[in-house]
Amino acid sequence: MNTHLRKVLFFTLLFFVFKFKAQSNVAEIDSIQTYIFSKLVKEGDLNRVILQERKLIEASKKIDYKKGEIKGCLNIANALSAMKRNQESIKFLEIAEIKLKKVKDDELEAYLNYVYGVNYYSLELHERAIKSFNIALEFAKKIKNNKEREKKIYFIYDWKRSSFEFLGMMDSVYSTEHKCMKSPTPMLYINIAERHFKSHNIDSAEYYINKANELLFTKQIPLEGKANILRAFGRLNIEKHNYNKALDYLLSSLKITNKANLRSRDLKSYKLIAEAYKGLNELDKENEYLSKYSKLDDSLQGEEKTVVNEVVEKLITEQKENEKRSSLNFYYTIFAIIFMSSILIYTIYNKYKTRQNLLSQKELEAQELKKKLDNAYDEVVKLAINSDPSFMNQFKKLYPEFYNNLTSKYQNINSNDMKLCAFIKLNFSSSEIAEYDHISVRTVESKKYRLRKKLDLSRDINLYKWINEH
Numbered sequence: 001m002n003t004h005l006r007k008v009l010f011f012t013l014l015f016f017v018f019k020f021k022a023q024s025n026v027a028e029i030d031s032i033q034t035y036i037f038s039k040l041v042k043e044g045d046l047n048r049v050i051l052q053e054r055k056l057i058e059a060s061k062k063i064d065y066k067k068g069e070i071k072g073c074l075n076i077a078n079a080l081s082a083m084k085r086n087q088e089s090i091k092f093l094e095i096a097e098i099k100l101k102k103v104k105d106d107e108l109e110a111y112l113n114y115v116y117g118v119n120y121y122s123l124e125l126h127e128r129a130i131k132s133f134n135i136a137l138e139f140a141k142k143i144k145n146n147k148e149r150e151k152k153i154y155f156i157y158d159w160k161r162s163s164f165e166f167l168g169m170m171d172s173v174y175s176t177e178h179k180c181m182k183s184p185t186p187m188l189y190i191n192i193a194e195r196h197f198k199s200h201n202i203d204s205a206e207y208y209i210n211k212a213n214e215l216l217f218t219k220q221i222p223l224e225g226k227a228n229i230l231r232a233f234g235r236l237n238i239e240k241h242n243y244n245k246a247l248d249y250l251l252s253s254l255k256i257t258n259k260a261n262l263r264s265r266d267l268k269s270y271k272l273i274a275e276a277y278k279g280l281n282e283l284d285k286e287n288e289y290l291s292k293y294s295k296l297d298d299s300l301q302g303e304e305k306t307v308v309n310e311v312v313e314k315l316i317t318e319q320k321e322n323e324k325r326s327s328l329n330f331y332y333t334i335f336a337i338i339f340m341s342s343i344l345i346y347t348i349y350n351k352y353k354t355r356q357n358l359l360s361q362k363e364l365e366a367q368e369l370k371k372k373l374d375n376a377y378d379e380v381v382k383l384a385i386n387s388d389p390s391f392m393n394q395f396k397k398l399y400p401e402f403y404n405n406l407t408s409k410y411q412n413i414n415s416n417d418m419k420l421c422a423f424i425k426l427n428f429s430s431s432e433i434a435e436y437d438h439i440s441v442r443t444v445e446s447k448k449y450r451l452r453k454k455l456d457l458s459r460d461i462n463l464y465k466w467i468n469e470h
Contacts, residue, residue: 025059025063025065026063026065026068029056029059029060029065029068030068032052032056033053033056033068033071033072033075036052037049037052037053037075040052041079041222042220042221042222042223043222043223044222044223044224044227044256044259044260044262045260046079046082046083046260046261046262047261049075049076049079050076050079050080053072053073053075053076053079054072054076056068056072057069057072057073060072066099066102066103067103067105067108069099070096070099070100070103070105070108071108071111073092073093073095073096073099074092074093074096074108074111074112074115076089076092077089077090077092077093077096077115077119078111078115078118080092081115081118081119081122082224082260082262083260083261083262083263084122084262084263084264084300084303086119086122086123086303086304086307087303087306087307089115089119090116090119090307093112093115093116093119096108096112097112100112106139106140106142106143107139107140107143107148107152109135109136109139110136110137110139110140110143110152110156111136111152112136113132113133113135113136113139114132114133114136114140114152114155114156114159116132116136117129117130117132117133117136117156117159117160117163118159120132121159121162121163122264123304123307124166124304124390126163126166126167127163127167129159129160129163130160130163130164133156133159133160133163134160136152136156137153137156137157137160140152140153140156141153150183151183154179154180154182154183154185157176157179157180158180158185158187158188160176161173161176161177161180161188161191162187162191164176165191165195166393167415168396168403168407168415168418170407170408171411177192184211184215185215185221185225186212186213186215186216186221186225186228186229187212187225187228188212189208189209189211189212189215190208190209190212190228190229190232192208193205193206193207193208193209193212193232193236196208197235197239198400198404199400199401199404202236202239202240205236205239206236209229209232209233209236212228212229212232213229213233216229223256223260224256224257224260224262224265226256227253227256227257227260227262227265228253228265230249230250230252230253230256231249231250231253231265231268231269231272233246233249234246234247234249234250234253234269234272234273234276235272237249237276238272238275238276238279241279243276243277243279243280244280246272246276246279247273247276247277250269250272250273250276251273253265253269254266254269254270254273257269263296263300264300266296267293267296267297267300270289270290270292270293270296271289271290271293273289274286274287274288274289274290274293277289305348347387347388347389350386350387350388376394376397376398377398379394380394380395380398380426381426383395384422384423384426384428384436385436387436387437387438391419391422392415392418392419392422395422395425399422399425402425402470403418405470406418406421406470410454410455412454413451413454416447417447417450417451417454419437420433420444420447420448420451421451421467423436423437424463424464424467424468425467425468427464427468430444430445430448448463451463
């Protein structure tokens with residue numbers, strides 16, 4: 001065998017050795033990013049998820065495995081979102097999105113848009129969240145693996161349903177809920193229980209919490225799911241005035257979420273724990289947890305403001321790029337973006353300014369803090385006067401029966417009608433409504449006229465009196 005032939009055979013053999021090694025590494029990366037990732041998520045060890053995926057991203061880069069890099073970024077983004085670290089989560093999503101432009105993969109596209117949707121949901125940008133979930137669904141339906149396809153679709157529907165509920169789109173909630181029942185999660189049943197709590201149907205709420213608890217024995221539920229169920233049992237026992245039992249559940253839930261750094265779950269537990277201590281007349285402990293709730297809420301709100309600004313800027317940039325492709329609508333769209341962005345930035349600025357003013361005051365004494373949190377009516381009026389975007393959400397919490405009765409009985413009422421009803425319920429005059437809603441008095445009167453028609457009220461019925469009696 002001559003020297004040239006030996007060299008050819010040597011390099012050919014070397015090529016196949018390296019190729020086999022690369023393929024072996026790819027299989028190992030895929031396995032870790034699927035099975036080990038799922039195991040860590042179920043254990044609530046999200047910090048370890050992040051450390052593991054960073055190593056896998058570097059390993060993928062060494063063998064030029066693009067899907068491994070993208071999946072690593074998405075897994076990190078998913079974990080960060082669960083930890084309410086939305087700003088970092090979105091950064092990893094943007095990295096994955098750029099890399100994904102060079103790779104055609106329906107499963108990764110579905111995952112990308114799903115995690116975007118979860119972040120937007122967390123930031124209360126629910127309309128944007130629904131758009132992302134819809135895109136995720138389009139890609140998820142193309143996934144070839146039947147089991148993986150169905151799993152992704154149910155996950156997306158579950159989150160989409162939550163956004164519908166936040167927006168008060170109950171027909172869509174019930175429709176999506178029906179689809180989710182084919183593969184229910186604990187949070188699905190817990191959210192249904194929450195609706196029954198608001199309607200004071202404690203027996204029904206307990207039924208659905210028990211349904212959620214049953215899933216712990218029939219499915220592999222993440223540790224966060226167990227924490228959510230414990231918190232739900234805590235809420236149930238508060239409603240039943242079993243305050244010591246409620247504390248057992250709530251403190252167990254808090255222990256899990258604290259360890260996993262699930263801050264939004266901690267926030268809910270703090271509020272309920274304070275409520276339980278209130279029922280036991282333990283003022284010091286109640287105020288301790290009210291203070292924890294207030295501090296964490298302020299921290300999350302500050303972070304949320306920063307991320308929302310960045311998201312808005314990104315949306316504006318995307319909109320500009322899209323409109324460049326359509327010269328006919330270009331100038332109109334730019335004007336609309338600037339106008340809407342100005343309103344949004346102004347609203348966020350006012351909200352931030354108000355919060356900063358509150359933070360700059362001396363620390364309130366325990367009784368003052370309690371009074372501030374309990375004075376819900378004054379807070380809602382203040383939100384209305386300041387045109388705060390969270391006004392309607394807080395109004396629904398203050399008058400859940402009024403809101404649910406109107407929306408269920410008069411299904412032709414839209415969100416603008418409900419906002420007008422809220423102003424009237426708070427006894428604002430037409431001129432005040434015009435000022436707070438940034439419209440003319442004449443427009444207010446027109447809206448009242450249309451509202452009367454939808455409510456089927458005759459002229460001799462006083463609209464203010466009618467609304468305040470419902």
